[in-house]
Amino acid sequence: MNAKKVLVVSAHPEPLSLNAVLADFAVGHLRAAGHEVRVSDLYAMKWKATVDADDYDEGSGAGSRLRVMAASQEATLGGRLTPDVAAEQEKVRWADAVVLQFPLWWFSAPAILKGWFDRVFTAGFAYGPAVPPPYSEGVLAGRRALVSVTAGARETSFSDRGIHGEMADVLYPIQHGLFWFTGMAPLPPFAVCGANELSEERFAAVREAYAARLDGLFTDEAVPFRSLVGGDYDHDMRLLPGVEEPGVGGFGLHRRPGPALVPVPGA
Template sequence: MNDSAPQQQQKKILLVTAHPEPRSLTTSLAAFATEHLRAAGHEVRVSDLYAMKWKATVDADDFPDEPGDGRLHVMAASERATLAGRLSADVAAEQEKVRWSDAVILQFPMWWFSMPAILKGWVDRVFTAGFGYGPTLPPPYSESALGGRRALVSVTAGARESSFSDRGIHGRLADVLHPVQHGLFWFTGMTPLEPFGVYRANDLPEERFEAAKREYARRLDGLFTDAPVPYRTLTGGDYDHDMRLLPGVETPGTSGLDLHVRPHS
């Protein structure tokens, strides 16, 4: 081995996974991703939410200093607790992992066109005001609060891939995942990549599992080099003061969610 050969720069990656069955495809893909990234020299932390018995609901227990006899204003209470360093210990620990990371991967099964409730609860509780968004932080939809981090969704779905296409009955995968890609990642400043999907996941024969791992490995290898989704920035001159896209900015014929993606040059 040539000791002078250039080494890939080590990165720090947080993988958050959510499935109640330890032998599930989701868990297997999370384990594969962890092993593959570590073999490439990266440092990986894993938050397995079911194994952690993660509390999914936001409530007053998240903000220990809030008076118990008043009305709970979640955004204001979460901002006060965040800025004072007084969040509940489990939330604070997950926020530290996000701050530590250079990239965040969410690994989950698609249930009812969204993420499992336990993962949505992780988002609700961890991305507090003062951490992921809010008036004390830079504007959203830009290199804002959590800028500088890559983000990847890896999802399993029982349906066939064609049903998640432009003419598929479920809609394009990117559109179904828009609340995560644009509304979580890009809103908080993280840079999302195109999502990775494994389809017909309820009955996946070994040869298709091996093919899925090969494709996943390719996507993981490009975590820091693949071109991200080119979402428009709120502060880049494309939107007015009411956060509406200015007329004529888009390529003629563009509509729907594609309006918020910069056209290819």
């Protein structure tokens, strides 16, 4: 395999946590395979999670209304983003793949990681009229993306009949709404459930399974989301009638027909 460039974004406040261990393992494994790796450890960086006028030099002008999309696009295209945001955008541009490592908190990413999404993926960089259309070979096309997530709940609770819903659906806002929206090709997520009581034996199995997923970062089949410009949607961005297979509904409507791709468990 040719050497690639990988950005690992880690979001857990405890340096001795399972998430920190998995992030370090990913970095070491990818580097041992010959890839170049850069790391954004958001808690160690003390990443500012909230979007505000200071991000776009909009602090002046008392009483003026902050229009986030317009302000972020103007600041992006004008080279006026804050240094921390500009640095993270440069890392994303540099990367051939992005790996996110985080615990599942309240069925979503930790606030600090959501703040990384909010502040880094600005209009004019990741979306908006100045870049190619979303849900297609967009501005960040050619990059791959992998979510590695831990959850305290048991694996069966995230199954097809599990009370929490399927993990692929829980992570749909990130997989489809962030990665695929911006043109990145998301792989099925890697999920370690029952993470609060992980035996040494099971951790060894998790590490082996994660190594296999990292080895396939640039070769495994991505989630087959439909393209907005592929003829499946009308002008109002609604899926055309009859395009889906019989019985398919919900988020599944927006995946092309074929074998189901499910999260690969950690053990």
